[in-house]
Amino acid sequence: MKEDNLKILLAGEGGQGVQVIAEILNNTAYKAGLESIYIPNYGVEQRGGVSLAYLQLSKNPIAYPKFKIADILVVLCERAINRVKNYSNRKTKIINGIGFVEKVEEHNLSPRTYNMMILGLLTEFLPLDNGLVLKTMEEKFKKKNIPAELLNQNKQAFLLGRGLAVRLPRYAKKLASVPIKDHRKWPTFVKTSSDKPKITIKINPQYCKSCGICIYKCPTNALHFSEKITGIYGAPITEVDIKKCIGCGMCESVCPDTAIEVEKEKS
Amino acid sequence: MQTEFLTGNEVVVKAALSAGARLMFGYPITPSTEITKTFAEEAIKNPRLLFIQTEDEISAGFGVIGAILGGKKSFTSTAGPGTVLMQDPISMAEAMRLPFVGIITQRGGPSTGTVIYSQQEVNLTCFGGNGEGLRIVYSPSNLQEVYDLTIKTFNNAWKYRFPSFLLTDGYLAKAKSKVEIYEPSYLSTTKQILGDAKKIVNIRNTYSTEEELAKILDKYINEYEQISKHIRDYESYHCTDAKTIIFAHGSVASACRAACSQLKRVGLFRPITLRPFPEYEAKMIARRADKVIIVESSAGQFSRMVKNAIFGVKTVVLEYQKPALGITPEEIIGLLK
Amino acid sequence: MIPKCYKKENLPHKFCPGCGYGVILKSLGSVIDHLKIANKSVIGLDIGCGLLAWNLFDVDTIQTHHGRTTPTMAGFKFAKPEAIVLAIMGDGGGYAIGLQSLLHSAHRNDPITVILVNNTLYAMTGGQMAPTTLANEITDTTPKGRDSEKTGLPFLGPEIIATLTNKQAYIARASIRSPLQVESCIEKAIKNQMRGKGFSFVEVLSICPTNWKTNAEESFKFLEKMEDVFVLGEIKKP
Structure with a gap:
């Protein structure tokens, strides 16, 4: 040595x-x-x-x-x-x-x-x-x-x-x-359904800690871990398959990190 | 001003009310119990006062903290094993710079000891808890000073925002004698610390890094040193041409004062504040004498503070220690004759 | 939705991925928003993971000592009766080190609201046995599972507190399986305080994926097991 x-x-x-x-x-x-x-x-x-x-x-x-x-x-x-x-x-x-x-x-x-x-x-x-x-x-x-x-x-x-x-x-x-990334500037991922009533899901990677509760709780298996995008702790964020989403809001209500928002147009 | 005939514990309540105390939280323990009893009686008569008897001293201390956060002058009283438990809330008050007021009536220790008397709670009151002893501690030597210094304790607690104490003992608590009761000329103002609708505050006592905490501590220690010059207080008696200086505090100092009045060239130096300690004055007086005698009803708790203050002075230092025992003027005279 | 009374600049909060506290605090946030009490409320946080919420709310908060939040907040309420006073603690803080104060506060019927999070262990110190640990549950200090013969059965807080309080008390147990239920119980508890009634207490069953070493599915399976032992519902209402 x-x-x-x-x-x-x-x-x-x-x-x-x-x-x-x-x-x-x-x-x-x-x-x-x-x-x-x-x-x-x-x-x-x-x-x-x-x-x-x-x-x-x-x-x-x-x-x-x-x-x-x-x-x-x-x-x-x-x-x-x-x-x-x-x-x-x-x-x-x-x-x-x-x-x-x-x-x-x-x-x-x-x-x-x-x-x-x-x-x-x-x-x-x-x-x-x-x-x-x-x-x-x-x-x-x-x-x-x-x-x-x-x-x-x-x-x-x-x-x-x-x-x-x-x-x-x-x-x-x-x-x-080394440039320090400003987490607050990460883009929020927004997906909107084409069918009526219109459903919009917003997922914020700066808050998502990859706990997977929303994925487990989703009644229609519309959510999964992203293969590419990581969140605040460098672990995969949740992504939505908007075609399967019924806009029930379960994911939003169980998310401990306020990382997901569901908007459903009134029909 | 009027003269009243009261016990030390009753004097504390009179003074606390004169100082603007509104809430008291307490748990009975001898020899402090009459403070809780007397305050509870006052609270029955005056709807602006509230007395809460808690399940233990810890809860009493944290209740005081809660009420202080709400902007009300409040206090507690305790002794012995209660002073041990009280370190939990006091350390929080120290960390958050809350104007905690505690009346400590020392009893014999360690453990349950006696319910009677000692000067053995100096360490706990001055330096207890897992901190640096950023506290203000007054040690009265007679009932009149119990009144005067209780008011000062409240005033300085709210003025400087350090936990503040009146350190009495079982003799001062139970003794009944004449006391002048008066309206204080100055009262510190209060401030609501939490729950003021005008401003949102988030108060923490947990830090994530060594450096974060160290920075806060540096600031507090520095402020404590700054304000010390306004607070530290002492009495010197017959010191001018004395060859022997007695160092004593609290009721023991009264015995020593009486002895000095009958002895030749013996003086008394008595810190009125144990924290902050009048270090400079102690050193100056000790330097001039041939001999220093440190007298206390404990096995060196006070003496360590004195020796620390007069470090470097070449004067001979003697100690007279009677842990958990009273010390009479006759005893001191016998010792020095 | 992010509660209006959250300080958004302090998000993401410091709780672990999947921590049930996130759901409980969000529910509390919605109640504070709904009742419009953000500037009248004061939140006391016990030591334990709950202390991480100290800068999450745009509401006055204070971290106290472990087990001492109940007497501190009761003291505050005595000084400021018009304030809405909340104490948040874990099962260790409430049922072990601070039990004496919790019981006596309930017994005196202090008009404060206590929210106690039960995740069956001491989470901040890395997962040791709590009074609420289930029989046979493995923790740091029960490496072969909790032996209830020697260490007792899970502590039933709300049931015990219900026996001490008077008729004015509100006492309930909810689970983060249903965030709406958590919200409803917290709202009723706070309203009980606002109506000037007595002590109100909500125990919330929560999950701790970090110390349980579970994924989302396993966490909720364990929560189900907890619900068999800790029965949900309103145990006492005025």
Whole structure:
């Protein structure tokens, strides 16, 4: 190891899985006989806040779990940028994971495997054995009873991440140069039926968190998850097959996030 | 102004009413109970007053907070184990800068201890809770000061918006004597904090990041330091040419004052406010003396505050500690002769 | 529809995907809109996931301490009897740490409205047993399922509170399966307070997909199971 104390800061959206990445790396380091320490740092919200993970790997005992400047900074969402930009200096390697979000989907992997792709990518920069990291990941997921198919996808995502690491310089932009998307400007998706009475469904991706309650509650199976469009948490939003819609308003009434509106013309 | 013959607990109620208190929330605990009883009697006579007997001290404290949010001067009284439970609401008042007023009548501790007397609730009243002790604490030494300082406690709570306390003890609570009752020349105004139709407010006490909370704390601590100079108060008695200075507070200070009047070149320095502590004055007086003696009915709760204030002063420091026991003037005279 | 009394600039709110709180707060929002009481109401939020609603409403709100919302809001009502005072809490805040205050507030017949969200566990801390946890339900602190022999049966709040209150109280249990029912019960509870009657209390059965680790369908299946134990309906009306 070049530095005697390698400081890694991971930052992402709550629920994106930065803590899992750090936990796996920390456990791997322990197995490999290195000194390591990891602390999570997040607020009261389980989702919707920025989640930080401070991880340190060293040959010597580590004094304190938090640090001021990271050697490697991994950012997984736009919102995290403001939170963590002060943790970097000119020497900090910045891995901007935001640019990789689509990669998992391009390879037909579940969006939930995104963090494991980042794990694969990050491992390439660490003094840890790839095989051991993968093994630790498997152990962790098996303990949690993750279905075999999803575990397999996570492994694939990990390998995909390793491959991407080779091309990393292209992605390792300076943080400031990453444009922050303004969620409030996302367009609302509107569909109107051609038959009478006219039914209009409006779905707002800036509010939709992909919980799927509307899809489950729809009496005519007119709703489904979008294959292309993602919402506020980067997960697929609901789409409507307007031909099947009867305008009952069930989806609107059960939506916890006020993301869907139904208008039905009076006949 | 008129002279009345009252117990300390009755004096508290007189003063609270003079200071504009409208609601009291309380749970009976000796030696504070007569405060609740007397206020409840007053509330029967005066429809503008309300007394609520709650299920415990926690609820009493949060009831006070609710009423304060509604813009009414309100308070509670408690002692001993009740002061322990009261830290829950007090820490919220500290976090939200609410003008919480508490009357603490110290009893013997730890635990249920005695119902009689002590000076063992100094730590809890000044620094209890999971915060930084941003509180105003008055320690009266006699019944007249119970009246005067209760009014000050209410005024400063609403003026500076820090939780404020009158720290009495079982002796001061139960003792009956002559007191001058008067209309205060100044009363702080109240402000409705929540539920004012003119402005929507969302008040939080939970923060998402270390930095967010630290910023608020820095601001509050800074403000507390700024206002300290207007609040901190002390009494010095026979200090001018004294070789020995006694440091004492509360009713113990009265015993020490009496002793000083009979001893030569012995003076008394008595913080009237324990929070904020008159640190500068304490240091100046301690520096001039040959010897400092810190006297208290506790095993060092007050002494730690004094030693912290006079840190760096070379004067010899002695301690006389009688946890949960009264200290008489004769005792002090015997000690110093 | 987004309630008029929501602060739209603070949407999306901070609750997890699929959290039942979204439905309950939306229902409360519609009632506040319908009764036109946004500037007369004050909402107290207990500690628990409910505190995330602190900046959601264009209505006065305050976060209190865990279990202490009932006495705080009762205190406020005593000082400002003309205000419409609401206390929102979870099953841990209301039935465990704050039970003493909840029961005594009901017993004194304090004229406030309490909305208690029952999702059978402590959600904010990651899913531990609550008084309402179903028999055999797995949580962090009941890894083999809740053993009712040793830890008791699910706590029936409204039924217990009904025995303590006088005839002026309104007490009901609703489920987010029917948002309209939630809205109707909340409206009646608030009207009870506005009419100057007594204590009003609505327990709302809710879902917690994050801690239950369920998808939409599984969440609602579990809600059905809850409804077998916690019977819906108006338990007491004046």
